[in-house]
Amino acid sequence: MPHPDPTLNVMEHRFALAKYGKQLWTRERAKEIRPDLSAIFDKAQVGDVIVIDAGAVEVFDFSFANELFGKTLLSLPHEYPGRFLVVEHLTKYAGENLSKALESMGLVIIERNGSGKNRLLGKVHGIDETTFAVIARKRGSVTASELKDELGINLTAVNERLTKLTNLGLVRREKGTSQAGREQYEYRALS
Amino acid sequence: MTTASSENEGAPPAPTITKLDSVSFDALLGTNNPFTQGDLSFDLRGVRLITASALTQLAAAILALNQRGQSPTVLIDDLSVRSYLVRAGFLEVVGQVTNIEPPLATSWFYEARHGMNPMLIELSKVETGNELSNLLDRIVETLRSRLKYRKYDAFDVATAVSETAQNSFDHNRGMYGLIAMQVYGKGARRFLEIGVADCGDGMLATLKRNPKYSLLISDLDAIREACKLGVSEHEDQTRGTGLYHLLEIAFEHGGSVQIRSGGGKARYRMDKRMGWVFGVPSVPGVQVALTLPSKGRG
Numbered sequence: 001m002p003h004p005d006p007t008l009n010v011m012e013h014r015f016a017l018a019k020y021g022k023q024l025w026t027r028e029r030a031k032e033i034r035p036d037l038s039a040i041f042d043k044a045q046v047g048d049v050i051v052i053d054a055g056a057v058e059v060f061d062f063s064f065a066n067e068l069f070g071k072t073l074l075s076l077p078h079e080y081p082g083r084f085l086v087v088e089h090l091t092k093y094a095g096e097n098l099s100k101a102l103e104s105m106g107l108v109i110i111e112r113n114g115s116g117k118n119r120l121l122g123k124v125h126g127i128d129e130t131t132f133a134v135i136a137r138k139r140g141s142v143t144a145s146e147l148k149d150e151l152g153i154n155l156t157a158v159n160e161r162l163t164k165l166t167n168l169g170l171v172r173r174e175k176g177t178s179q180a181g182r183e184q185y186e187y188r189a190l191s
Numbered sequence: 192m193t194t195a196s197s198e199n200e201g202a203p204p205a206p207t208i209t210k211l212d213s214v215s216f217d218a219l220l221g222t223n224n225p226f227t228q229g230d231l232s233f234d235l236r237g238v239r240l241i242t243a244s245a246l247t248q249l250a251a252a253i254l255a256l257n258q259r260g261q262s263p264t265v266l267i268d269d270l271s272v273r274s275y276l277v278r279a280g281f282l283e284v285v286g287q288v289t290n291i292e293p294p295l296a297t298s299w300f301y302e303a304r305h306g307m308n309p310m311l312i313e314l315s316k317v318e319t320g321n322e323l324s325n326l327l328d329r330i331v332e333t334l335r336s337r338l339k340y341r342k343y344d345a346f347d348v349a350t351a352v353s354e355t356a357q358n359s360f361d362h363n364r365g366m367y368g369l370i371a372m373q374v375y376g377k378g379a380r381r382f383l384e385i386g387v388a389d390c391g392d393g394m395l396a397t398l399k400r401n402p403k404y405s406l407l408i409s410d411l412d413a414i415r416e417a418c419k420l421g422v423s424e425h426e427d428q429t430r431g432t433g434l435y436h437l438l439e440i441a442f443e444h445g446g447s448v449q450i451r452s453g454g455g456k457a458r459y460r461m462d463k464r465m466g467w468v469f470g471v472p473s474v475p476g477v478q479v480a481l482t483l484p485s486k487g488r489g
Contacts, residue, residue: 025327025353027361028320059346061327061353062436070429093343097350100439104420104432 011048013040018056025060030067037072046082047172049190051112055089065101073107076169084190085169087121088112095121108168110190118190120170131161132170132189141176141186162187207237213244213386213449213480217456220472225256225263227473232264232292239269241276243371244386244449244480246314250285250369255390255475257288264290280313284369311337311383312372318360326370327353338374338383338487344444348383348483351440354433355387355479362424363391374485381485382446388478394452397424410455411468418450418457418466437481446483452476 017024020033040050052069060068069087076085087109090098095111102109102122111121118136120129134150135142144158151158165171166187176186208215225231233249235241241249249265256263267273273295276282282291311333317323327349334340334348352370359368372385391397395413398404401424407413416422418438423431434450441448442461449458454473459466 023324023328023331023349025324025349026320026357028357029324058342059350061350062432063354063357066429066432074428093346100436101432104435105428107428 011045013044013048013050014053015040015050016053016055018053022056022058023060024057024064027063027067030060030064034068034071037068041072041075041080041083044080044083049084049086052085052087053089054087054091054094057094058091059093060097062097062101062104065098066105069098069109070101070105070107073102073109073169077167082172082174083169084110084172086110086112086118086190098122108170110170127161128165128170131158132165135165135171135187135189136191138189139191141174141188143176143178143184143186145184147187165189208235209237210240210242211235211238211245211249212242213248213451213478216245216248217469217471220474224472224474225252225261226475231256231261232266234266235272236266236268238267238272241272241279242375242386243310243312243373243384244388244478246276246279246281246371247369247386247388248451248474248478248480250281250314251388251390251476251478252474253285253289254369257285258390258475262288262290264292266292268293275309278308278313279310279371280308280315284314284316310371310373312370314369314371316367316369317356318367320357320360323353323356323368330372333372334487338485340486340488344486347440347444348385351437351481351483352385352387354437355481358433358477359387359389359391362397363389366391374487376485381487383483383485385481385483386478387481388476390474390476393476398422400424401426410453410473411457411470414450414452414455414457414468415466417452437479441481441483444483444486446481448482449480451478451480 015037044050072085090111099121106123108120108122108124110118112118120132134147144155144162148155148158162171166173170189172188174186176184178184208219223230253263312330315326317326330349330352331345334345356368356370360366366389369388374381374383376382394417395407395410398407398413398416404416407416418434420435421431438448438459442464445461447460449456451471454470455468456471457466457468
């Protein structure tokens with residue numbers, strides 16, 4: 001299904017978690033499910049979004065979250081660069097458990113809320129959240145230099161933040177060309 | 192979570208134990224430890240009550256002796272305890288590998304077995320994640336229907352059990368976990384006790400498989416380390432969070448946790464967010480006792 005965002009031409013692939021059960025316990029169960037999710041990632045192109053729909057899932061334990069969400073997030077930058085992983089329709093309980101699980105692993109995921117807005121869930125630092133929000137608001141690509149001015153910090157600090165967000169799979173880095181014809185990196189986030 | 196050392200609990204005087212729980216189990220081993228002495232018996236004469244955690248500990252100890260080719264004897268004289276053990280699933284799990292003295296008459300055994308299950312979750316042996324999943328669903332259902340737990344409180348209990356029990360077969364090849372659950376007390380003092388035990392390699396041997404922890408030398412150090420975030424046999428960012436989350440859940444609910452491994456034991460009291468460690472008579476495996484104030488509305 002095409003994403004409505006006009007500037008970020010992405011395809012969404014949906015993964016309904018509830019088909020595996022309402023109560024999802026243990027690492028072993030997640031190990032059984034992960035290949036199905038990986039198959040979707042294998043089909044996805046750079047720039048595509050994979051949405052885990054957690055609707056109707058009442059609970060998953062930390063081991064399940066670590067194996068399914070943690071392992072997938074860790075594989076993003078190396079195995080599936082440029083793809084975004086989003087989770088939506090989390091119940092309060094599942095959301096809290098996922099947040100704690102990600103926090104304990106030092107990971108972050110994009111959560112899409114009921115009104116379609118994205119927020120970060122997991123081990124989120126305020127500055128990362130701000131940087132992500134600024135990039136997302138651009139609804140297109142942005143350079144480190146542009147962000148430097150917007151965030152009011154120096155270029156080294158901006159690059160550090162961008163590297164972190166890219167490694168977490170929250171921001172996509174692409175090669176672009178400046179107006180002067182020089183090669184430069186441009187960054188995009190889901191808005 | 193901080194821990195403090197305490198006096199050795201391992202060699203107490205030999206009291207008459209009337210209530211066998213996760214604490215007095217060490218006193219029982221203090222009088223006779225079948226793992227270090229020739230006497231292969233657990234003398235429960237005088238015992239009038241066995242709690243859920245002690246039940247799992249006793250079963251794990253019996254199964255550990257059986258792995259060594261030994262068949263221990265359990266001495267029980269109290270009729271109600273004998274009946275309780277049958278109905279609590281104890282003989283289903285260890286009946287083939289232990290001798291009950293005096294022997295249970297077959298006819299009596301079947302009669303007692305058809306009596307009412309005295310526990311919320313009888314002694315259960317789980318060997319795989321799928322078996323554990325089914326048991327966790329049952330725990331949620333039991334807490335919701337019999338104790339009128341709110342859904343999220345029941346989920347917390349099941350999550351705590353899950354994170355503890357998975358270690359039994361995640362870190363031991365061909366191993367199983369033993370689980371039992373019961374509620375005790377009345378009114379505001381009512382609490383839920385859950386025992387999870389195995390007779391595997393124990394935390395020290397398990398952690399030492401990871402070169403990062405190869406210098407650990409004692410069971411107490413291993414328990415302390417294992418409760419820290421990210422500490423695991425496996426060098427994997429998604430591992431080493433189970434016991435940490437167990438303690439967090441216990442803290443949120445104002446409960447307590449006892450973790451026993453080999454010859455060490457740590458008790459965490461969540462009202463102080465503090466743990467105490469003790470030397471105890473050595474038995475194989477890991478045994479965890481979790482107590483949580485009952486959240487039931489019934």
